[in-house]
Amino acid sequence: MAGKDLMAQWTFEGDTSVTWQQAIERYAYLDSLHTGAKLTTIGHDDDGHPIHLFIISDGSGFTPDSIRATGKNILWVTNGIHPGEPDGIDASLILAQALLESDQLMGLLVNTAVCIVPVYNVSGALNRGSFSRANQDGPKEYGFRGNAKNLDLNRDFMKMDSENARSLVAALTAWDPDIYFETHVSDGADHQYIMALLATQKDKLSKPLADFMTVTLIPGQYAWMQHKGMLMCPYFETTGSIPEEGLQGFNDGPRYSSGHAALFNRIGIISESHMLKPYPDRVNATLQLLFGTLAVMNEHNVQLREARAAANSATARAGEFGLNWRLDTAVVEDLPWKGFAVKRETSAVTGLPRIRYDHAEPTDILVPWRDAYRPSLTVRKPKAYIVPRQWQAVVERLRLNGVQMEPLAKDTVLTVEQDSIGDFITVSMAYEGHYLHRNIHMVRNRRQVAAHAGDWRIPMGNLTDRYVVEALESQADDGFFAWNFFDALLQQKEWFDDYVFEDLAARMLAGDPSLAGEFKTKRASDASFAADAQAQLTWLYRRSPWMEPGYRKYPVLREVE
16 A cells, blocks of 8 residues: 555645535535536425435446445445534545546546535534634635534434434445444544544454454554545543643444444444644544545445444344443553643633643653453343334334334233333433433343234344344443433332321331341331331332332343243
8 A cells, every 4th residue: 555645736734624514515516527426315304494415336236236236335435423523524525536537646536436415414504613623724714513413423323312323324334334434533632643543443343343353454544644644543532631641542422423334344433633733734634544444445345344244243143232331440451652742830710720731841651451351241232122012112212223023913921021110310411412321230030021013023143233233232331221211111100198008008017027037127228218107108118019010120121032
């Protein structure tokens, strides 16, 4: 890939980013000029504006089936998910023009078709200003992070609250790209690197695909950027206040695009150009990373296709999946780091300590790097999941992700596992429109239940198995229970009057020595419980025949026989 530079003429200049209208006009113009390109739409923003898709396929048609029939892989590029970070919007326009107008660069399309979403968060892009990104050097104007519903669309891939997400996920299901590439601008520490590369967390990928990403794709991307004289580092979070104290890889759960991609054995690549570098430099670095990614895909097209096929087969055959991944702090490597010396000063604003990065004193050191993640929960796949038909919002999201479902033809008695929800923690402040649950505990019991005609049965043994497990398991960090889709089951609907239940409770204790012993032990070991009559009656009521049987019973069933 190193060879002579074929792209010197394809560069961005200036400090102005195109508006949404200008971007679509330019893509429409390219469509009118080139038979190998097509501008279409994949859905709508929450505010009603269309979300466009620009397809570059070099004569192989403009549908997933026609492109796959020619043996090509697919690179998908999403821009403007955070429109305040518009580098990719401008870079992709140059990419599209270069691929269509340069005979030499068109060679990158021999084995790959390119799908570009010019601007994903259209309503955010239309909300232009100059001051919402205080940490960012240019451009002069840019869009806003939230969409028309003030949602961060890169937290919406599992819950899918936005029309944007439902449109994009449906399109990704139809196209099933091999590599999903999303363009961003970083926040955080200062350093010498123009680009940070965030790839799908390697430990979460099926081994064949993880091997391709870590051994072939990422080294190829780094080699390309090095040849262009553009410093790139892995995307990181600091373990302390400054990079020199240690860095760690990002835990991209399924709410994020790259984590969602992993559930379907797609490699997710996120470009994070550095916020404090000049805007044209950032755009050109984003452009070169796109070119580099295409170059690797073109050179290793068969290996990529074989790696995905092996990963898909492994997913369908897997007996269990890991969930709720946590950083393994014991696995530490030395990472070469080109930063700036950190000076500690007294703030002229607060009078308290502050840090300043000294650009006159660049550093070149090794820092501790932690990027190994392990699942904190392992879940065995059931034979099938049963989702009662009344949970329509859940069924809709499963369907948009391509999950195969079949309605039960008649009422059927099934042997299943059902979870009873125990303790959990709920965030105190709304997060992306939800009060997210975490640290979820449950008790799982096997029983026979009567599933009803019209309930949805989701058989396992498919390419979507990993997504289904992440979405439907009650303890999953980004599952539908965590995102409040089943909160109705947490509310007790019937209660009791104390003066009536007192007599019933007394008869219960007299007739059940085991219950009476448990009750006595509870009172003896918990002083606050012993001093609270209402708590004691509630404890007994929830163990009585009058307690509603559906309370905290998770409605998604795991068919096991």
